[in-house]
Amino acid sequence: MTLSLFDQFASPTLLAVPLVILAMLAPWDMFPAPGVQWLGSRLLAIQSWVFKTVTRQMIMPMSVAGHKWALLLMSLLIFLITLNMLGTLPYTFTPTTQLSLSLGLALPLWLATVLIGLRYHPVRSFSHLLPESTPTLLIPVLIIIETISLLVRPLALGVRLAANLTAGHMILQMIASTTLGMLCVLSPTGLLGAVILYLLACLELVVAAIQAYVFVLLLSLYLQENV
Template sequence: MMTNFFDQFMSPSFLGIPLLPLALTLPWLLFPTPTPRWINNRLLTLQSQFINRFTSQLFSSINPGGHKWALLLTSLMVFLLTLNMLGLLPYTFTPTTQLSLNMGIAIPLWLATVLIGLRNQPTASLGHLLPEGTPTPLIPVLIIIETISLLIRPLALGVRLTANLTAGHLLMQLIATGAFVLTPTMPVVAALTSVVLLLLSMLEVAVAMIQAYVFVLLISLYLQENV
């Protein structure tokens, strides 16, 4: 049994070699590779339909100038979704529970959307820092507040993904430990706890999918403001 519940969030290593690059590379090896055949198999067809539906839904409200991001954001969605789902398997490691990884993804993408806005429409991008019709005495205060709100966006992106996945995994570990400890003394309570664990596991599957979607959706909203 674990001596520390937070050991499951430590970056794994083998003989001093970090396994995080392997954990980030493995999901890409699990995806089916498209073939030159006229008719694909069921798995490829399902994957293509999911990607097409997600891309069309995500970019339906974005100007054509932002459609260049379709490949990047769709790949990011599939990547985060696969990492989150694989992390729910026993004896696995979830890279998206590491704040450093999530911030490493969030900051460059957020900064890219800001720079695109400053390059293509600098007036409109700077205009977001000051709402229309603001009284003159409040202008300096609102500019400072909106600037802080802009700079805190990547932090909110990374922390949201990390906190939700970490809290879910930790709660599952606590309930599983409780069911294991209660089995010899109170089997009925242990059975009820196991049912709660099963329901929580189903909830965590939904959370894993929703958090990946929310992460990409917020980036698309930031992109929409700057294109």
């Protein structure tokens, strides 16, 4: 039971080639692209409106220097939302449940924000390590604490994304297994379990979108501190 419960989080391979690479390429082909026509479809109009609204919400608090990150942040948001939602389909693989992918995205992007701050605003970047009017005796302790909290940020980004999706998938699998066993013995409780499973599946879709948005939002906040 333990092995079957966690098998869904193992990275599948085909002919010794990790399928995570194929899963990461799939989202880019699922969104409609503008054609040569002057007028687009309603789907393109809705997609464009959603992208502009979300981009405006994330970019407005930043300075002009941070607006150059708009394309990267929106691309990352669309990428993560699509990967997370595709993972809720049967017989599919969710790459974002792998710490190698989530940390692989979080670490370089976080490091880029830190390096930007050190390059263009070094004094302000170092000032975050020591709040104003700190007592002299607390200065070494606060510097250590703030440094640790700064270094933990990419770990928190990656682990939060992977852990939330992993927990949701595990709950769905446990309830699905229990519901299937109840339906096999013709238990009326199985119908209740099927309804709960359907509602949790809908909730998992919402969680998949929210976790992707939280990942990008926190990254934009880290960028806002350094531009």
